Each structure stands twice: as structure tokens, then as C-alpha cells.
Amino acid sequence: MDIAVLIKQVPDTYGERRLHETDWSLDRAATDAVIDEIDTRGVELALTLTEQHGGEVTAVTMGPDGATDALRKALAMGAAKAVHITDPALAGSDAVATSAVLAAALRQLDVDLIVTGNESTDGRSAAVPAMLAERLGLPAVTSVRALTVDGDTLTAERVVEGGWARIQAPLPAVVSVNEKIAEPRYPNFKGIMSAKKKPVTTLTLADLGVDADRVGAAGSATRAVDGAPRPPRTGGHTITDDGSAGAQAARYLIERKVL
Amino acid sequence: MPQALVLAVTADGALRPVTAELLAAAARVGDPAAVLVCDPAERDTLVTALGAAGATTVLVAAPPAGAPLLTGELAALTAAVTATGDVSAVLIESTFDGRELAGRLAVRLDSGVLAESTDVELLDGQVVVTQPAFGGAYSVRWTTTRGVPVITWRGNSIEDTAAPADAPAVVELTVEAPAPAPTVLEEHHEPVGDRPELTAASVVVSGGRGVGSAEKFTVVEQLADTVGGAVGASRAAVDAGFYPAQFQVGQTGTSVSPQVYIALGISGAIQHRAGMQTSKTIVAVNKDPDAPIFEIADFGVVGDLFTVAPQLTEALAER
Ligand SMILES: Cc1cc2nc3c(=O)[nH]c(=O)nc-3n(C[C@H](O)[C@H](O)[C@H](O)COP(=O)(O)OP(=O)(O)OC[C@H]3O[C@@H](n4cnc5c(N)ncnc54)[C@H](O)[C@@H]3O)c2cc1C
Ligand SMILES: Nc1ncnc2c1ncn2[C@@H]1O[C@H](COP(=O)(O)O)[C@@H](O)[C@H]1O
Numbered sequence: 282m283d284i285a286v287l288i289k290q291v292p293d294t295y296g297e298r299r300l301h302e303t304d305w306s307l308d309r310a311a312t313d314a315v316i317d318e319i320d321t322r323g324v325e326l327a328l329t330l331t332e333q334h335g336g337e338v339t340a341v342t343m344g345p346d347g348a349t350d351a352l353r354k355a356l357a358m359g360a361a362k363a364v365h366i367t368d369p370a371l372a373g374s375d376a377v378a379t380s381a382v383l384a385a386a387l388r389q390l391d392v393d394l395i396v397t398g399n400e401s402t403d404g405r406s407a408a409v410p411a412m413l414a415e416r417l418g419l420p421a422v423t424s425v426r427a428l429t430v431d432g433d434t435l436t437a438e439r440v441v442e443g444g445w446a447r448i449q450a451p452l453p454a455v456v457s458v459n460e461k462i463a464e465p466r467y468p469n470f471k472g473i474m475s476a477k478k479k480p481v482t483t484l485t486l487a488d489l490g491v492d493a494d495r496v497g498a499a500g501s502a503t504r505a506v507d508g509a510p511r512p513p514r515t516g517g518h519t520i521t522d523d524g525s526a527g528a529q530a531a532r533y534l535i536e537r538k539v540l
Numbered sequence: 541m542p543q544a545l546v547l548a549v550t551a552d553g554a555l556r557p558v559t560a561e562l563l564a565a566a567a568r569v570g571d572p573a574a575v576l577v578c579d580p581a582e583r584d585t586l587v588t589a590l591g592a593a594g595a596t597t598v599l600v601a602a603p604p605a606g607a608p609l610l611t612g613e614l615a616a617l618t619a620a621v622t623a624t625g626d627v628s629a630v631l632i633e634s635t636f637d638g639r640e641l642a643g644r645l646a647v648r649l650d651s652g653v654l655a656e657s658t659d660v661e662l663l664d665g666q667v668v669v670t671q672p673a674f675g676g677a678y679s680v681r682w683t684t685t686r687g688v689p690v691i692t693w694r695g696n697s698i699e700d701t702a703a704p705a706d707a708p709a710v711v712e713l714t715v716e717a718p719a720p721a722p723t724v725l726e727e728h729h730e731p732v733g734d735r736p737e738l739t740a741a742s743v744v745v746s747g748g749r750g751v752g753s754a755e756k757f758t759v760v761e762q763l764a765d766t767v768g769g770a771v772g773a774s775r776a777a778v779d780a781g782f783y784p785a786q787f788q789v790g791q792t793g794t795s796v797s798p799q800v801y802i803a804l805g806i807s808g809a810i811q812h813r814a815g816m817q818t819s820k821t822i823v824a825v826n827k828d829p830d831a832p833i834f835e836i837a838d839f840g841v842v843g844d845l846f847t848v849a850p851q852l853t854e855a856l857a858e859r
Contacts, residue, residue: 300673305680319792376653377646399636400792406655407636408643415644420722422609424636426785436725439609441636442794443737443786444729448609450722460792461785502652502687506668508680519834522843527851530823533839535859539800539821540743540767 282336282393282430282452284327286360287383287410288320290344290351291403305505306373306498307403316351319398321358321465323458327396328359328466330430337361339390343371343382349481356476357468363481364390370486373498380412382496385489387417392453394435399424399457410457420450426461542628543597544570545620547613547641548590549633553582555589557740558695560702562631563594565660565693567702569667570628573597574708575620577613577715587710594702599623601713608721610637615715617645623711627688629660629667634692634795635739642690651687658697658797658818667691672818694818695739696797730786736770738787742799743769744819746789748812749776750805750826750845757782759846760804763853772796772816774806790815802852804845808833825849 292307292314299308327338340355342348343366352363366386374382387395395417400407407423414421422428426445427438433452438445440459468476486493494500520526534540544566549556559574566572574595578586580602587598601616621627630645632638634656646653659670668683669691683689738744745767747760757771764771773783775790789796791811801819806812808824808831816822817836824837825845834840841848 300678300680305673305678376643376655377651380643380647402791406643406653407639408646408653408655411640411643412647415647420609420720421640421644422722423640440785442739444727445786446609446727447725448722449725450609451720454722502646502650502684503654503682504685506663506681506683508673508678510678511672517836517838517840519829519837519840519842521829522841522848524847525851526825526841526843527848527853528855530825530839530841530848530852531855531859534800534821534823534856537821540856540859 282330282334283339284331284336284394284396285339285341285387285390285392286320286323286327286355287395287397288324288340288342288351288355289317289398289401290314290342290348291317291401300508302508304498305508314347314350316354317398317402319400319402319458319460321354322460322462323396323398324355324358324360325463325465326428326458329463330394334430336393339364339392341383341386341390342366343379352481353476354468356479357472358466359472362479364484365481366484366489368485370493370497373501374496375501375503376406376408377412378496378501380409380416382486382489382491383409384413384416385491386484387413394452395419395455397455397457399459410455414455417455419453419455421455421457422448422450423457424459425456426459428456428462542570542626543573543624544628545617545624545630546572546574546595547617547630547632547638548574548576548586550578550586553585555586555593556737558633559590560593561695561698562633562693563702564700565698566629566631567594568660569662571596572702573599573624575616576600577603577616579603587708591705591708594704595708596705597709597711599711599713601715604715604717606717607724608717609724610641611717611721612715614641614644615717616713617641618648619713619715621649621688623713629689629691631691631693634694639692642692646690649687649690651689652684654682654684654689654691656694656795657691658694660691694795694797696742730784735764736768738770738772738789738794738796741770741796743767743802744772744789744796744798744816745769745802745804746772746774746806746816747777747783747804748774748806749780751777751782754782759849763802763849766853766857774812803833804849806833807831808836
């Protein structure tokens with residue numbers, strides 16, 4: 282079975298993440314860009330499935346030129362090839378626009394399974410996977426912590442707030458994984474070396490036949506009106522327990538009428 | 541006035557509290573109407589409850605046969621938008637299910653998702669939402685430039701209520717699940733007992749790795765129960781098996797914004813903060829004075845949670 286894994290390059294969560302204070306878009310220069318950790322888990326699932334059932338894994342990303350680094354990471358882990366969608370017109374695309382572009386690329390790939398992260402660390406819309414399923418007319422099973430494939434049927438454990446469910450869906454399908462799905466393997470030296478030789482196809486909007494008016498900041502249906510850094514919490518203070526801190530905390534909550 | 545549609549959230553034949561909040565938010569940008577997918581036997585009770593919570597119209601559909609995952613709700617939302625015609629916004633709770641539905645609906649309507657909203661208003665006739673970014677480090681207002689905005693709403697963000705409607709108009713919708721739909725084979729709900737749900741609770745008491753074991757989580761539970769709160773856990777606590785995964789708060793767990801969030805033995809990693817930083821008042825107890833949780837705490841205690849939390853519980857119980 283052939284699998285496409287969607288990976289996204291995001292600002293390092295452990296760095297100081299910033300927004301541009303002009304248009305409230307992501308300030309990519311503020312932090313190192315890294316492959317989203319959740320997507321390395323998607324790659325792991327895809328590799329495990331192709332090890333069991335045959336087929337190959339294609340890593341797909343839409344992002345600026347530097348996003349190739351994220352693709353190389355997926356290739357080093359074991360993906361066979363990669364697709365990098367990049368075009369100056371894409372900057373500032375919202376989730377709906379992003380899904381239109383990714384769907385166009387996925388149509389060309391014609392795979393049996395599409396694996397994504399359940400939620401990107403920067404976008405956090407958790408909507409791209411469902412949007413892809415909608416555009417491609419496929420079933421979606423999101424937020425999956427365990428998955429098996431038998432013939433052309435997948436069975437998955439889907440975890441949502443307050444509970445979980447066992448779900449069955451026919452292939453092809455879109456699956457988004459949560460961080461419990463698998464620990465990502467570390468690329469070994471051989472993997473890193475061979476990644477340099479694996480094919481990375483670069484696609485532009487013209488290659489995909491997507492209308493440039495429907496993407497980017499200008500073509501997206503959502504627009505930032507204004508924004509502000511959250512004011513630092515005022516009046517916050519920390520005490521060291523002298524044996525009465527519990528009682529003091531209670532007094533604090535009661536005096537402020539929050540409890 | 542255009543209608544603002546809300547997807548009613550129900551459990552065991554009753555409305556969940558977030559539904560009333562969604563209707564209150566909807567009332568700010570249109571005439572609040574509810575989309576309800578439910579068992580026909582529960583319909584009358586739920587329609588009355590939705591009216592009391594402010595819905596002037598209820599668009600109802602029976603769930604499609606064969607237990608398809610979410611496709612019934614999606615079909616109902618789509619049909620409701622078509623049936624209503626003049627819609628200012630669709631509001632859906634920002635849960636995993638809700639965000640999936642919102643994504644699909646926005647594609648269908650060729651509009652945009654205004655995600656993780658904590659506030660909504662009309663600005664020069666435009667629907668504008670407020671969204672916290674990067675765990676609350678920024679607050680950005682968003683609007684849409686075409687189509688019907690699909691808003692995902694973070695529960696517990698506003699306290700208004702909508703004016704009750706006596707006898708809401710009922711509109712019947714017929715929905716079918718399109719093939720190929722995923723099917724639900726079995727469902728498990730983590731029993732919460734008498735505690736409120738995480739997203740609805742006005743107080744959340746969470747324990748982290750510092751709690752040390754599953755047995756010792758009773759310290760967290762006792763504090764929560766004293767104030768009628770919900771219990772949460774950090775991922776480290778979940779991974780260590782101290783508390784079930786369903787209660788994980790944070791980036792990959794549930795996002796909460798209660799009146800009071802009490803963090804016990806939680807360091808305050810960015811991924812944890814992403815799910816609780818918008819809480820109104822934050823209290824943290826941690827042995828380590830350098831724990832990052834103190835950067836966002838309104839009241840921080842450097843100390844042992846096993847002495848501080850029981851004392852806090854006792855003092856609040858005497859109140
Ligand atoms: C992709 C990704 C997603 C993630 N999603 C989430 C998420 O949704 N939610 C989440 O919580 N984390 C998430 N994490 C994990 C996160 O990075 C942290 O590892 C986690 O939050 C740490 O949990 P903790 O604070 O309980 O543990 P620790 O960081 O180990 O902190 C334990 C704290 O307890 C204190 N302590 C110990 N004993 C006591 C005592 N007796 N009294 C008082 N204090 C004590 C210690 O000083 C310490 O600060 C995610 C990570 C990644 C990479
Ligand atoms: N620009 C992108 N390129 C590739 N994959 C993406 C992109 N944006 C989102 N995704 C995928 O969709 C998942 C969910 O992202 P989001 O909907 O932004 O929370 C991510 O974990 C990725 O797998």
C-alpha cells in the first residue's frame with residue numbers, strides 16, 4: 282500500500298515564537314524551523330505500515346524553500362520520495378487554502394492512505410486533515426492513537442475529549458495521528474546519507490493547476506483584523522511555603538471572589 | 541436579522557452546558573438558532589431546552605442509520621445552512637469532533653474557519669472573533685472575507701446567556717450519511733462521576749508528574765471535589781499511568797479556560813500551557829522555584845504539594 286505523509290515545518294516550540302506585529306502572521310525568522318514533532322510520528326506509522334504491507338511512503342509538504350529540511354528528515358527516517366509544494370503566492374495561506382493545494386498534490390499521487398498529524402503546533406486548526414478528506418471525497422479518521430490495516434479496511438482507535446472509539450473505514454482514507462501513535466525512529470547514518478539521494482519533486486501552483494487567487498494571504502477567506510501580545514499577568518506573585526501557604530492560597534481565591 | 545447557527549452538543553439526552561454558551565455567543569452576531577442531531581425520542585425535551593437556552597429556531601435531524609462517524613452532523617449542518625439561507629455564522633464547539641466538522645463545512649461553504657475563538661462580535665457588520673495564539677502569548681482578531689464564517693468556539697470563554705425563546709420554531713432536516721463513511725464499532729466514555737466535564741468546569745485542578753503515583757492523585761481529586769471542579773492531568777502524569785489519557789490538558793489534550801486553574805506538581809511546559817493559559821486565575825504549587833508555571837501563575841506557591849494542597853482543600857472546605 283502506498284502512503285502519503287503530510288509534514289509541516291513549524292517554529293521550534295521550545296524557542297520564543299513570535300507573530301509579525303504588522304499582519305499577525307507567523308514570524309519565521311524568530312525561531313528555528315523544525316519538522317513538527319507530531320508529523321515524525323505520522324512518518325513512523327506510515328513506515329511501519331509499509332513494512333507490514335509493502336508499498337512506499339511519500340512525504341509531502343507545502344512551505345517555503347527551507348521546508349526541504351523537514352522533507353529530508355522524513356526521507357532519512359525511511360520515506361522513499363518527497364514532494365515539496367512551494368510558490369511565492371502561497372505565503373499566508375489559511376487552512377482552507379492550504380487544503381486546496383495539498384489536495385491537488387495528493388490527487389496526483391493517488392495513494393491508499395494519507396497520514397497527517399492531528400494538530401500542527403503553530404496552526405493548531407486540527408482542520409486540515411478533515412478538509413483534505415472533504416476535498417478528496419474520502420473518509421477521515423482523526424486523532425488516532427492506534428491503527429491496523431487489513432486488506433482495504435482500516436481499524437483505528439480514535440481518542441477525543443472524554444473518551445475513545447474504535448472506528449472502521451474503507452481505504453483510501455485520511456488518518457490523523459495523535460502523539461500516542463508511535464515513538465518516531467531516529468534516522469541512522471545510512472538513512473541520513475541515502476536521504477540526500479532520494480528524489481524530491483518540487484511543485485508550483487501552476488504544476489498543480491491551482492488558481493493563485495484562491496491561496497496566499499490575499500486569496501484566503503480569513504484575515505487578521507488586529508492583534509496584540511497578551512499583557513503580562515499583573516499582580517501575579519509567588520510565595521515560598523512557610524507552613525501556611527495552603528491557607529494563604531485559599532484566602533487569595535476567596536478574597537478575589539473567584540471561588 | 542440573519543441567523544447564527546449553533547451545533548447543539550448533547551450527552552445522554554440532555555444539553556451540555558457549552559450549548560447555552562454557544563447560543564449566547566451566536567446571539568451577538570445574529571438570531572440564535574440550533575442544529576440538533578438526536579434520537580427522535582429525545583427530541584421534544586432537547587428542543588424545549590434549546591429554546592430555554594435562547595434558540596429561536598431548532599433545525600432537527602435524526603442520526604443516519606449505521607453509526608457513521610460525524611457524517612450525520614456534517615450533513616445536518618450543511619442542510620441547515622441551505623434551509624436557513626441568511627446565515628451570519630456557524631458556531632461549533634472547539635473539540636476534536638467540532639474542529640473536524642468545521643473544517644469540512646468551511647470547504648463546502650467555500651469560506652474560512654475562525655478557530656479557537658474566545659470572543660465574537662459584529663464590527664461594521666462583519667463577524668470578528670478573538671483567538672489566543674501560541675498558548676495565549678498573543679491575542680489576534682480574525683474575520684472572513686467570503687462565505688459564511690465557521691467559528692470553532694473554546695468553551696468557558698464568555699459568561700453571557702441568550703434571552704430564552706418560548707416556543708422555538710422547529711425545522712425538520714433529512715440527512716443521509718454519504719458513502720464511504722467511517723463507522724463507529726464501539727465507544728468508550730471515561731466515567732467522570734459527579735465531577736463536571738473538563739471543558740465546562742469553572743474550576744480545574746490538575747496534577748502532574750510531581751503527584752508521583754495514581755494512588756496519590758486523590759490529593760488532586762479531593763481538592764477538585766471540595767470546589768466542585770474537574771480533574772486534569774499533564775501528559776507526563778498520563779504517560780506515567782497516574783491518570784487516564786482523557787483528562788490530559790494541553791496542546792494534544794483538552795484545552796480549558798476555567799475561572800480557576802490549579803496546577804499541582806506541573807512544571808508548566810509550553811505544550812501544557814497551550815491548553816490552560818487562558819484560564820482566568822492560575823494557582824500553581826511546585827517544589828522548584830524556577831518552574832516555568834510560575835511565569836503565568838497569579839498565585840504561586842513554592843512548596844510540597846502534599847502539604848499545600850490538603851491545607852488548601854481544608855481551608856476551602858471550611859469556607
Ligand atoms: C508534541 C507534544 C505534545 C505535548 N502535549 C502535551 C499536552 O497536551 N499536555 C501536557 O501536559 N504536556 C504535553 N507535552 C509534554 C510536555 O512537553 C511536558 O513534558 C509535560 O507537560 C510535563 O509534565 P509535568 O509538568 O507533569 O512533568 P515535569 O515537567 O516532570 O514536572 C513535574 C514537576 O513537579 C514538581 N514536583 C515534583 N514533586 C513535587 C511535590 N512533591 N510538590 C510540588 N511539586 C513537585 C517538579 O518540581 C516539576 O516541576 C507534549 C509534548 C510534545 C512534544
Ligand atoms: N503546509 C502543510 N504542509 C503539509 N502538511 C500540512 C500543512 N499544514 C498542515 N499539514 C498537515 O495537517 C496536520 C494538521 O495541521 P493543522 O490543521 O494546521 O492543525 C499537520 O500535522 C500536517 O500533517
